[in-house]
Amino acid sequence: MFLFTRMLLLKKQLVPTLIWLLMPLILTVVVVQWGNAAARDAQIPIAIVDEDHSELSRAFIQELQQMDLLTIQLMGKQKALYALEKNQLDSVFIIKRNFEKELRNNKRNQLIEAYSTNRSYFYFAVKENISSLAQRKATQAKAAHEVKNLLNKYDSDIEWSFDEIVAQGQQREERYELLTVDFSYYNENESSSPTEKTNLLTSWGIWAFFTLISTFYLFDWVIKESNHPVVVRWLQSKISYITYFFSTLAVYLLIMLVIDILTYRIIETQFIWSEVLVMLVFRLTCVALALFVAVHLKQVLSYYFITPILALLLALLGGVFIPMERFFAKWPIMSELSPVYALLQWDVSLVWSVFIVLICMYVYRKESNRFA
Amino acid sequence: MKNFVFFTHQYLKQMKKKWWKLLLLFVFPLVIIALSFMALSSIFVQSEQQKLSIAIVNEDTSSESQLLTQLIVTILKENTYIQAELLSMEEAEEQIEQNDSTAAIVFPSHFAADLYEGTSVKLHVLGNPQEKTQSMVVNELVETIARYIASAQANILTVYHYAKDTSISPEELESLKLELLMDFTFYTMGKRKILREYEWVLQPFENPLHYYSIAILFCLTIIWSILLFVFLSKQTSKSLQMRLKLAGVAFWQEHAARIFTTFMTVLILSSVLFAIALSQLDIQYYALDYLRMFLFVSLLILLTIVVCAIFDVIFHSDKVKLLMTFLLCVVLIAGSGAVFPTIYFPYSMQQLFPNFYTFDIWKWLTDLIFEERNYASYTKSGLMLALALTLYSGLVYVKGRWAR
Amino acid sequence: MLEVKNISKKYRSHEILQNVSMHIARGEVVGLVGQNGAGKSTFLQIVATVMSANSGDLMLDGLSYNCNLKAIRRQIGYVPQEVALWEQLTVRENMLFFAKLSWTKLSEEQCRAICVNMQLHEWDKQVSKLSGGMKRKLNIALSLIDDPQLLLLDEPTVGIDLKSKTEIAHFLTQQAKEHQKMILYTSHDMKEITTYCDRVYIMGEDSFYYDYLQEKGITIGKM
Known part of the structure; x- marks a missing residue:
């Protein structure tokens, strides 16, 4: 009975409703993919x-060009420095004359000149690289040098060459992972790879932002129907308007939760119940927020205007x-202040549950x- | 024209009536920006003030590894924002638990011996779950150091390989190992000597406070234009629309009045704020400079509003319209390069930016304000305004016909 | 039998109703007239339980409004002054929507019959595309779904053409006489009032209405 009437109303805007319901999932996937591609x-x-x-x-420049992060332009000194001045480049590196000669003689000081500006945001990283x-x-050159010293010291007649030693050092470095680092959090059993986790965090953050907006926009019926003259007719109906209202809420919630679980399956590889619970609490919070704003407003337009701003503020906080x-x-x-923070920590916020x-x-x- | 004046008057009245909402509208972007700024500065400033405290745990008892860990502590201490301490495992765990340490670096037993042999060794970083971001920083740092040691070690093994074939005595070979390891590690860590660094000061960013004040003002102008224009939109019922039509009011007249009201309000507000901000700089501007800046700010506001108006005509659903407008706001600001330089965006995107009017206007504004340029070209922005206005009137015309 | 005794309604400091009493017997059609703003709609809303009075008693068939609200609401059909319909739905969907929510189970045919009785023949047309008069008819039809014993109509015939108006009025009197229902309605159409109402109440001190109705020989109820 209830479902029938609700469907009558929903039927006319089924497609937009579905789009709004699925929007957080779709946009999260798109934004994360696009964001990763853009970051790449x-x-x-x-x-x-x-x-x-x-x-x-x-050879040195060639190796640099293989680095993912950098776009390297080869140019003359004058031109490069001019471009730097015009803030078209992050930084300029000049390989000095006698680079090879000095290296071969085990001298390494000031082989390269580096120019940066006070707007070179990534100079530090580039410099490191x-x-x-x-x-x-x-270091490879130094190794060759040490070998030469050793062989001289012990009067050995072993054949050697600079390039050979350099090549050997390089091979050893590439072939064996001599020293690796693994990371885990104290008191957390699963030795999670940290970079992976941070990536996921952002995608849940984006999801939270879009979920706030979509929940707000889906609940515009609260304003539209509560201020509709038709409400008076519930006086004479079997179920009261308040029952009808909360039933509608329950149906929306149910659909949202199904979509949330689907979202969780798509975004996360593992299925952890506690995390799903956190998600559901977050969704409930969104709904509560939407209700709170909606019952205080009479005009849909101001609701549409205020809610994205609120979503932005909460996401930021x-x-x-x-x-x-x-x-x-x-x-x-x-x-x-923001329910989003608890979600990102996979935590249930007491304050917001009370809310x-x-x-x-x-x-x-x-x-x-x-x-x- | 009479209608236009009438509606402008109406909009002004509307704004007067909802003055506190309007105040909120202007203050809100400020709050968001202030909040972001506080969050950002808390990341950078605090990491300088509060040193990263790292516990170093050495489970290898050999003298070589003692030396090596000492060495690492010394190297880490070169970083001014890092505080490293040698601790036992229990002490380190206690410190992490009490949130005194950001992370612990654990050297496993047989660390030095394994490293000499050329077998793979694993360093373990134990992060503090209460300080995730900081733990990541430490992890990055340790990975860098590990790479250096590995690189040094690879070359040491090469030297060692040759040394074995000489007439060197076993005792000498043993001591050579340690000597080489220390020598090479030190050598590698001193990589800063390779570079000779020069840092230039670019004019506009000489004083970050000045630069960012102007940049924030620029962004605020865009945000305000959009918010106010959206704020002034209202639903007109069908019957009222009919009545307006009978009174000889075209859709565009009301719209134009809305554009005009928004334009004037934001223009006055922005001009005043720009004037205040500019007076804080130690540069003397001529009247002509002010005129140029004023023209650019006007162009910025007008273009933004006209683009919003185009969205208003194109999109039918209120929800979609608003979301698209907010998205537009983000794109316009990102594309201007005021907040973040556009040179770091992907190349394909970079090529788009010069087509943004915000990019063009921001470029000229910084030139005028910070480099005291005596010349400005309005051609590009002017052309874009003409284009936007043509598109807008075209759309309004089509819509008018269609509605009939 | 509806009995209203001494009800008053205040809106902040503004007194809208002051010690109003009236009664309607079964089978009676009662009219309510008065100037704009005299409190007719407020009075109807109080009787329809949309609002509550500040003081006074209301009884329907011996049941007090104070404790049997649910049972009383079941007996009442209220036609609000504004058109309370789902604009985006069709006539059929509107009828089915409220038929589903009502106490009595009505089939689609029965719903349609109500509309046909009201001279509303556009069954599958969207409400937003109906004419004003048609909307009014549907507005009344929706209130008839539950077969209410007491029908309260707030200016139901505004904008309806003369032919339909006559038919609706005829339908309402027929309901009252044959099914022993109580009907209370407000209108500004004095001809309609004088033709169909058994009794008329006048809201507010108004000699204009009084003289007019007395001249026509209508029983005037005392409020």
Whole structure:
């Protein structure tokens, strides 16, 4: 009986409703994929000036070009520095004359000149990369040097050459993983790979943001129907408007939860009940928030206007766009301001759980007082 | 024209009536920006103030590894924001539990011996779950150090390989091992010497506070234009629409009044704020400079509103319209390069940015404000405004016909 | 039998109803007239349980409004002044929607019969595309679904053409006489009131209505 009437109303806007229901899932997948692709394509533009034109310098540049992060342009010094001045490059590296010669003589100081500006956001990372590559070259050269010393010292007649030793060092480095690092959190059993987890966190953050918006927009019926003159007709019907209202709420909630579980299956590889529970609590919080805003507004347009802003604020406070851990370390109370933060920590927020219950009671009272 | 004046008056009245909502509308973006700024600064500033505290746990009792861990502590201490301490496993765990340490680096037993032999060794980083971001930083750091040691070790093994074939005595060979390891590790860690660094100061960013104040003002102008334009939209019932039509009011007249009201309000507000901000800079501007900046700000606001108006005409559903408008806001700001330089975006995206009017206007504004340029070209933005207006009137015309 | 005794309604400091009493017997059609803003709609809403009075008693068939609200609501059909319909649905869907929610189970044919009785023949047309008069008819039809004993109509015949108006009025009187129902309605159409109502109540002190109705020889109820 109830479902029949609800379907009559929903039938006319079935497609938009479905789209809004699925929007968080679809957009999360799209944004994460696109974001990853963009992050992969996002490159740091630098220029390399080769003043040495030697075999070693060319090999060095070639190795640099294989680095994912960098877009390397080879150009003359004048041009490169001009582009840097115009803020078209992150930084400029100049391989000095005698690069090869110095390296072969076990000298490594100031082989490369580095130019950056106060707007080179990634100079630090680039510098690290380039200097460690150069350092590897230098270490290999040093090895050759040490070998030469040793052989001289013990009057050995073993045949050797600079290039051979360098090649051997390089081979050893590539073949054996001599020293690796593994990471785990204290008191957490699963030795999770940290980078993977951080990636997932962002995708749940994005999901949370879109879920807030979609829940808000799906609950516009609260305003539309509660302020509709037709409500008066529930006086004469078998079920009261408040029952009808909460039944509708339950149906929406049920559909949302099914979609949430589906979302969880798609985004996460494992199925952990506690996490699903957290998700459901988050969805309930979204619904409670939507109800809270909706019962206080009379116009759908202002509802549409306010809610995305609210969603943005909550997402920001929850640390979707900027990590807020440090911020919350300073003001711990702030972490309770947004339900998104608890979700991202896979935690159930007590404050927001209480909020859900209070809102339900509040809305129940408000709606049932209608025809008192 | 009479209608236009009438509606402008109506919109002004509407704004007066909802003045506190309007105030919220203007303050809200400020709150968001302030909040982001606080969060961002808490990340950077605190990491400098509060040192990362790292516990180093050595489970290898050999003298070589003692030396090596000492060495690593010394190297880590070179970083001003890191505090490293040698501790036992129990102590380290206790520190993490009490949130005194960010992470612990554990050197396994037989660490040095295995490293000499050239067998693979695993360093273990134990992160503090209460400080996830910081733990990641430590992990990155340890991985870098591990790479250096591995690189040094690979070359040492090469030297060792040759040394074995000489007439060197076993005792000498043993001591050579340690000597080489220390020598090479030190050598590798001193990689900074390779570079000779120069840092240039680019004009606009000389004073980050000035630069970002202007940048935030620029973004606020965009956000306000969009928010106010959306805020002034209202639902007109069918019967009222009919009545308006009978009174000889075209759809565009009301729309134009809305555009005009938004434009004037934001323009006045932004101009005042820009004037205040500019007076804080130590640069003397000529009247002509002010005029140029004023023109660019006007162009910025007008273009933004016209684009919003186009969205208003195109999209039928209120929900979609609003979401698209908010999305537009993000794209316009990201594309301007005011907040984050566009050079770091993917190449395919970078090529699009010069087509953004926000990009063009921001470029000219920074040139005018920070580099005291005596020349400005309005051609591009002007053309875009003409284009947007043509598109807008075309759409309104089509819609008018269609509605008939 | 509906009995209203001394009800008053205040809206903040503004007194809308002051000690109003009336009664309707079974089989009676009672009209309610008065100037705009005299409190006719408020009075109807109180009787329809949409609002509650600040003081006074209401009884329907011996049941007090204070304790038997649910049972009383079941007996009442209320036709609000504004058109309370789902604009996006068709006539059929509107009827089925409220038929499903009502106490009595009506088949689609029965629903349609109600509409046909009301001279509403567009069964599958969307409400938003109906004319104003048609909407009014559907507005009344929806209130008849539950076969209410007391029918309260707030200006039900505004915008309905003369032919339909006559037919609806005829239908209502027939309901009252044959099925012993109570009907209370407000209208500004004095001709309609004088033709169909058994008695008329006048809201507010108004000699204009009083003189007019007395001239026509209508029984005027005392409020």
